[in-house]
Amino acid sequence: MERRMFGQLSVPAIGLGCMSMTPIYAQPDEGEAIATVQHALDHGVELLDTSDAYAAGANESLIGKAVQGRRDKAIIATKFGNLRTPEGKQAVCGDPDYVRQACEASLKRLGVEEIDLYLAHRIDPDVPIEDTVGAMADLVQAGKVRHLGLCEAAPETLRRAHATHPIAALQTEYSLWSRDAEADVLPLCAELGVGYMAYAPLGRGFLTGTIRDTDALAESDRRRAHPRFHPENLSRNLALVEQLDALAQEAGCTPAQLSLAWVLGQGGHIVPIPGTSRRKWLRENIAAAQLQVAPDILGRLSEAFRPGIAAGLRYPEGQMKHLRV
């Protein structure tokens, strides 16, 4: 597997998103999820992405179980500060005291001495970023964390954070149908030497061509709340997937692989972290790193999915205010 750099941290060109290993989309099988993490570690995909927000910490516990006896092979990325109020609304906390407590709790659930990459899951607009990152830097000093990262930060926030302590990676959504980062965030990361962790690179499964109907999703599937999966938008977005399908056939690969190859081709500092809880999808996704897709096909794909063409916001309206903070 090719390597890329998150600041001073060497990572595989494709990581493994672990969010769907605990309930959020389809119902995952725990045994298969653990086998998927272990298969990833045995095949050079050491970068595992989790968060204390996924299944209220249960996702970190599962990753802890999966890496037992293999800790030295794994690069564990986890996050703090993306909370839910008792009413179920999203809230963000970047308060220094909270950062310290959250880190201790994550270390315990993961069963490790040190987190390889610790990220602020969302940026708290009420706490200066210097204070949040200052507390994260103290964790580096204390040997509890190796590298720092942010999610969904605005360019100016990233600059200020990076001036406080080197930021190894910015994690923000990026895929064929979510291309906002191209305007400023992606070039800024390249300028600062910050790695870009592209989350939801498969459009939460949509860009694999396997989701054709909102009704096929389970009642509890979080994607039902996402505007792009609402029936009126999904039917329009399917026209995009048809073009993806056709170009994947031309390229001799699957739509998921072409979607990942396209992300990988957008810059040497970009590392997609496709999420899966199944070995069969992991194998398919890993193979995308070896693909040589003709530039003409990638160009036509870029044009078909030009920025702004997807129908629907990328998050439910109430959550949009926590992006680009």
Ligand SMILES: NC(=O)c1ccc[n+]([C@@H]2O[C@H](COP(=O)([O-])OP(=O)(O)OC[C@H]3O[C@@H](n4cnc5c(N)ncnc54)[C@H](OP(=O)(O)O)[C@@H]3O)[C@@H](O)[C@H]2O)c1
């Ligand atoms: N920082 C943030 O705010 C944030 C937000 C969202 C996600 N993330 C991170 O990014 C990771 C990836 O994002 P995501 O999981 O939301 O979306 P994604 O990677 O775009 O898509 C994941 C979905 O696609 C399915 N899938 C994966 N490979 C497939 C293949 N080859 N063929 C068919 N289906 C396939 C998965 O199914 P199965 O799960 O059933 O295998 C899952 O439902 C997450 O796991 C999480 O670590 C971060």
